[in-house]
Amino acid sequence: MITRPKYQDYINVLKEELIPAMGCTEPIAIAYAGAIAREHLGCLPERVEIEVSGNIIKNVKSVIVPNTGGLRGIEVAAAAGIVAGDAAKELKVISEVSTEAVAVIHKFLESTPITVNFSDSKKIFDIMITVYGNGHSAYVRICEFHTNIVEIREDDKYVLQKDIAVEDSLGFTDRGFMNVQEIIEFADTARIEDVKDILDLQIECNVNISEEGLAGDYGANIGKVLLKTYGTDDVKIRAKAKAAAGSDARMNGCEMPVVINSGSGNQGITASIPVIEYAKELGVSDEKRYRALLVSNLITIHLKSGIGRLSAYCGAVSAGCASGAGIAYLYGGGVDEVSHTIVNSLAITSGIICDGAKASCAAKIATAIDAGILGYHMYKEGT
Structure with a gap:
C-alpha cells in the first residue's frame, strides 16, 4: 500500500512535470533567459552574447520559434525573449507577441550584434546570456532544466546565485x-x-x-x-x-x-x-x-x-x-x-x-x- 507521504510525492511529481509550455522547450528556455536578462539590464540591449551546451544547440537550431514570423535558431529565440518576452510567464514567455513586436524582433536581429558560442561547462543543459546596453550589463544562467535560474548578475553584482552542484537546490521531488x-x-x-x-x-x-x-x-x-x-x-x-x-x-x-x-x-x-x-x-x-x-x-x-x-x-x-x-x-x-x-x-x-x-x-x-x-x-x- 502506498503511504501518504509517497502518495503526495506522486502528486508533486505530476504537478512539477505536467505544465503548459508554448513551442519547443529549449528555444523557449533561451527566450526566458533573454527576457530575464533584459529586465535586469533595464533597456533594449546594444549587444548580446550567448553560450549554450551542445544539447541546446542540437535542439534549437532547426525548429521554428513561435511568434517570430517563421524564424529559427538560437539568436531568434534570444531576440524574441529580449524584445517581447514576459519573464513572469516562464515557459509561455513569448505566448503573447503582437504583430508590431514581431517586426521589432526582426529589426533587432538585423541591427544588434548577437554572438553564440559553445559552452564547455560540461553541463548537459546550460544557457548563459549576457546583454549590454547604456554602459551596463546583465547576465543570466539557466542550468539543468528549463526554468532553473542559477545565476543573475547586474554588472559585477550578484542578484542571484545558486549552487548547481547540490541536487536539492533544483527544487524537484526526488x-x-x-x-x-x-x-x-x-x-x-x-x-x-x-x-x-x-x-x-x-x-x-x-x-x-x-x-x-x-x-x-x-x-x-x-x-x-x-x-x-x-x-x-x-x-x-x-x-x-x-x-x-x-x-x-x-x-x-x-x-x-x-x-x-x-x-x-x-x-x-x-x-x-x-x-x-x-x-x-x-x-x-x-x-x-x-x-x-x-x-x-x-x-x-x-x-x-x-x-x-x-x-x-x-x-x-x-x-x-x-x-x-x-x-x-x-x-x-x-x-x-x-x-x-x-x-x-x-x-x-x-x-x-x-x-x-x-x-x-x-x-x-x-x-x-x-x-x-x-x-x-x-x-x-x-x-
Missing part, C-alpha cells in the same frame, strides 16, 4: 522512489479530484494542438500522411497520426500551448494523445481514462529520470513506450501487462538517437507509439 508496481497502484487508487485539473489541462491543450496539426500545414505533415496512407478506421493509426500531428504543429511554429512531460512537449503529446484516442475507441469512463493517463505520464517520468532531460537518446521512445503501457492499462492490464509492454517496446526502439528537435520528430513519435502498442500485443500473444 524521483528515486518511483517504480512500475507502485505507479500502477497509485493509478488504481488515486483520488481523481487530486489529479483531475492537471490531466484536464493536458487533455485540452494536447488534443487542441493535435487537431491544429491535422487542420494546418506544418513541417512534414506526418499526421496527415499517416491518415491519408492508412485510413482512419484503425485506432492504432489514429493514435499515431494524432500524436504526430501535434508534433508537426509544435515543431513548426504553432503558437498553441502543450502540457509537457519531463521538460518536453513532444513527450507530453506522445504520453497522452494515444491513450486519449484509445480511451475514446474503447468507450471507457472518464475515470478510467484519467487513471490510464496517470500510468502513461508517470512511466514516462520514471523512464526519463535515469536518462536526463536532454540526451543522445530520443525521448519520444520513452513516452511511446509509456503510452503503450497506458493502453495496456485501458485494456484491463495490471503490473504484469504493463511491465511486459515496457520491456517489449524498448526492445524494439531503444536504439533511436536524438539528432535534434525538428520536423522529423513527428515521425519518430509515430514509430515509438507503434512500438508501444506492438509491445502490448506481443505480450498478449505470449511474447
Whole structure:
C-alpha cells in the first residue's frame, strides 16, 4: 500500500512535470533567459552574447520559434525573449507577441550584434546570456532544466546565485522512489479530484494542438500522411497520426500551448494523445481514462529520470513506450501487462538517437507509439 507521504510525492511529481509550455522547450528556455536578462539590464540591449551546451544547440537550431514570423535558431529565440518576452510567464514567455513586436524582433536581429558560442561547462543543459546596453550589463544562467535560474548578475553584482552542484537546490521531488508496481497502484487508487485539473489541462491543450496539426500545414505533415496512407478506421493509426500531428504543429511554429512531460512537449503529446484516442475507441469512463493517463505520464517520468532531460537518446521512445503501457492499462492490464509492454517496446526502439528537435520528430513519435502498442500485443500473444 502506498503511504501518504509517497502518495503526495506522486502528486508533486505530476504537478512539477505536467505544465503548459508554448513551442519547443529549449528555444523557449533561451527566450526566458533573454527576457530575464533584459529586465535586469533595464533597456533594449546594444549587444548580446550567448553560450549554450551542445544539447541546446542540437535542439534549437532547426525548429521554428513561435511568434517570430517563421524564424529559427538560437539568436531568434534570444531576440524574441529580449524584445517581447514576459519573464513572469516562464515557459509561455513569448505566448503573447503582437504583430508590431514581431517586426521589432526582426529589426533587432538585423541591427544588434548577437554572438553564440559553445559552452564547455560540461553541463548537459546550460544557457548563459549576457546583454549590454547604456554602459551596463546583465547576465543570466539557466542550468539543468528549463526554468532553473542559477545565476543573475547586474554588472559585477550578484542578484542571484545558486549552487548547481547540490541536487536539492533544483527544487524537484526526488524521483528515486518511483517504480512500475507502485505507479500502477497509485493509478488504481488515486483520488481523481487530486489529479483531475492537471490531466484536464493536458487533455485540452494536447488534443487542441493535435487537431491544429491535422487542420494546418506544418513541417512534414506526418499526421496527415499517416491518415491519408492508412485510413482512419484503425485506432492504432489514429493514435499515431494524432500524436504526430501535434508534433508537426509544435515543431513548426504553432503558437498553441502543450502540457509537457519531463521538460518536453513532444513527450507530453506522445504520453497522452494515444491513450486519449484509445480511451475514446474503447468507450471507457472518464475515470478510467484519467487513471490510464496517470500510468502513461508517470512511466514516462520514471523512464526519463535515469536518462536526463536532454540526451543522445530520443525521448519520444520513452513516452511511446509509456503510452503503450497506458493502453495496456485501458485494456484491463495490471503490473504484469504493463511491465511486459515496457520491456517489449524498448526492445524494439531503444536504439533511436536524438539528432535534434525538428520536423522529423513527428515521425519518430509515430514509430515509438507503434512500438508501444506492438509491445502490448506481443505480450498478449505470449511474447
